[in-house]
Amino acid sequence: EAGVVQSPRYKIIEKKQPVAFWCNPISGHNTLYWYLQNLGQGPELLIRYENEEAVDDSQLPKDRFSAERLKGVDSTLKIQPAELGDSAVYLCASSDGGASTDTQYFGPGTRLTVL
Amino acid sequence: GDSVTQMEGPVTLSEEAFLTINCTYTATGYPSLFWYVQYPGEGLQLLLKATKADDKGSNKGFEATYRKETTSFHLEKGSVQVSDSAVYFCALIGYSSASKIIFGSGTRLSIRP
Numbered sequence: 531e532a533g534v535v536q537s538p539r540y541k542i543i544e545k546k547q548p549v550a551f552w553c554n555p556i557s558g559h560n561t562l563y564w565y566l567q568n569l570g571q572g573p574e575l576l577i578r579y580e581n582e583e584a585v586d587d588s589q590l591p592k593d594r595f596s597a598e599r600l601k602g603v604d605s606t607l608k609i610q611p612a613e614l615g616d617s618a619v620y621l622c623a624s625s626d627g628g629a630s631t632d633t634q635y636f637g638p639g640t641r642l643t644v645l
Numbered sequence: 646g647d648s649v650t651q652m653e654g655p656v657t658l659s660e661e662a663f664l665t666i667n668c669t670y671t672a673t674g675y676p677s678l679f680w681y682v683q684y685p686g687e688g689l690q691l692l693l694k695a696t697k698a699d700d701k702g703s704n705k706g707f708e709a710t711y712r713k714e715t716t717s718f719h720l721e722k723g724s725v726q727v728s729d730s731a732v733y734f735c736a737l738i739g740y741s742s743a744s745k746i747i748f749g750s751g752t753r754l755s756i757r758p
Contacts, residue, residue, distance in 0.1 A: 570750065570751070571750050571751070572734050572736070572748025573734075573748050574748070575745050578745070586745060621689065623689075633694070634691070635691075636688040636689040637688050638687060638688040
């Protein structure tokens with residue numbers, strides 16, 4: 531079974547430029563998550579989707595960050611414009627349910643460097 | 646709010662040594678508890694989990710017991726290998742957090758041959 535796929539794996543951009551990350555979850559998984567992982571810290575949730583609906587986006591900085599999951603499968607996270615402090619690893623995860631006991635499966639992440 | 650505190654690293658051990666990585670949590674009710682591992686260059690992988698008090702999660706020789714009385718979920722392994730070198734994250738999903746995982750800051754483990 532294929533795991534969670536993310537691209538690109540690495541991205542380097544100048545500040546104020548836009549950037550987008552793509553995620554394809556495990557087939558059949560209805561719940562998709564985007565996390566932010568700063569260096570030396572644990573991941574923090576940005577947004578959670580149930581199918582195509584964003585059910586928790588309370589931690590997403592909506593002035594510059596946006597996300598979509600139009601057909602309830604793959605998802606895109608966008609930053610516009612990027613700031614120096616956005617340098618981090620962006621992780622996507624999926625699960626086949628929204629229960630607290632469900633295992634979340636993580637992709638390898640996209641490492642963003644903003645210069 | 647809910648939180649997880651785990652021992653700071655890095656932790657360096659010799660091969661075949663006994664491992665303990667401490668983890669304590671703060672949460673209302675009965676959260677689900679997890680240990681995730683991140684090998685170099687790879688994504689986070691679930692190592693083990695426990696969903697109710699006194700449950701023991703185990704996988705690949707690692708164990709952790711859900712202790713409600715001490716709000717702890719310490720990770721242990723009797724004999725570590727070089728291949729266990731990785732970053733280990735303790736995490737919880739609270740009763741009221743609707744599948745939002747709260748992670749600790751991670752503990753980097755290095756095993757010497």
